[in-house]
Amino acid sequence: MTLLGELYAAGLGVPQNDQKAAEWYAFAAGRGDREAMFALAMFRLGGRAGPKDLGEAARLLAAAAKLGHAAAAYDLGLFYVEGQLFPQDLGRAAELFRTAAAAGSAEAQYALAVLHKEGRGVPQNPAEAARLLERAAVAGIVDAQVEYAIALFNGTGVTKDEARAAIWFRRAAMRGNAVAQNRLARLLSAGRGLTADPVEAVKWHLVAKAGGAGDPFMEDYAQKQTPEVRQNAEKAAQGWLEMLRQSRS
Template sequence: MTILRAGLLASCCAVLTLAQADGARAQISLTPPGVQQQPAPKAAPKAVAPKAAPKAAPQAAATAKQAAPAKKAAPPPAAKAPAQPAATAPAPDDPNVDLAYGAYQRGKYGEALRIATARANDKGDVRAMTLLGELYANGFGTNRDDAKAALWYKAAADRGDREAMFALAMFRIAGRGGPPDRGEGAKLLASSAKLGKAAAAYNLGLLYLEGQTFPQDLKRAAELFRQAADAGSPEAQYALATFYKEGRGVEKNPVETAKLLKAAATADYLDAEVEYAIALFNGTGTQKDEAAAVQLLWRASRQGSPIAQNRLARVLVVGIGAPIDKIEGLKWHLIAKSKGNGDLMLDAELDKLSPEDRAKAEAGARRWLGRK
């Protein structure tokens, strides 16, 4: 197996809109002589936006999943209400219980709003202020009001709450609750990152990668991605892996690339699953393990990655790393092709099938795609 290379880092446009960056995406090459290989689509690091549901513990989490690599660079979806667990409300006299966050997590938003408002106004409770920002930002228990959300986030941020700093930074960058102010947003991200907020470090790294709010500084971006990656951010692990792969801001290091891809893949980061599968398949920076690679390709294919679907199709058609199964393989080829990931070699293989086998592959693809 050899590795063909196309694009890995491209533009990032979720909460932050980033300029295009160069990079490379590995491919499993199963192309016979004389057949042109279709390049893999480009992916991108994605900004991490605040989650709709902070945790009930101190420093409630405010990060959200994407989108990206990537998974692709698209605006983050509207915040969804968290599922309501069956747990009953805690006893009000328990000093270790945060009743406002408990109500929030059970979907009792009106109750959360009432308790948090009283605590914020009467006791100056910082976490209650952050929760009020979340409630107004998402329209939970009240009408959505970005201006009020920004005021509560600022009140909590001024009192040192890193979650509020991060949420307010994303508001400033996106222009919610007031005009856009990327400079102030960057300062808030830096303050939140210093207090250990992984998503803040990651998004600040994206700003240094972009090179608009600050002059582009790949070394500084890599440092911030490392901070967030070490704190467990799969987005940062994947972004830093691309840096090590291409030698951007750091020295090229295929072993470190594979290590970071594995960490992000373990956290179910779809693009990392695909990239790590390819690294395993080719033995790049890690021990070659075709069987493990194919298992990852199956998982990523079922999650909807057209790149994984294309690679899985090639594996099954050629029979490397898995038994030959042309009908199943070409089913996945048709699924990937329906999403714009064509492959001339697999088209040629599809044309070689008997009419009966081709009908089976096409029927399997239609079933997977939800068609009759």
């Protein structure tokens, strides 16, 4: 039943039909299938096959979460963080994030890391925050890669390691994160964690600036470089700058 719902939802082998998809998901959810509960919750959140119904979506997410659905637990936790459908309850959100994180949800690992970092809903715990950030970073959550790199660079909750920090900043920078691009530019300008490289430093500064992460320090650094360095950096940055222009057009 759930698979039939997915086929109708995506139009695979049959004409796309949200109404039929919702009907099959409802049949399966009524028989205890957690995947169908989650899928139907997403329909209710998005207003597919009917009007939006946040209350019904939350009910379905809670049912799926009780059956061990990681994404459902994470999404339900977000409701408690936002405090719109339910009164804000960061402690309850942390419980749900912890359940989802243990089940392998990288998004939940990052969300729980942020709560531990800030001491919201859970005791402030830099070491636990760093541990969760690393797991989420390895799983590919870009914001977690940036936060983990910052923790490594500062030695917050983890042994200080500027070289490893540079690796994670570069990974996030290559994924288009402007903050990481700016931090990488600074490391390259100072030779911290990796070999100093003025051309690469100015290149990443130009890319970060175009992405919204301007930096007066790096702007001054760039202006102090030779014309040749600036020209080579601008040339190296062209591909990135063109991608940014295209993404905005």
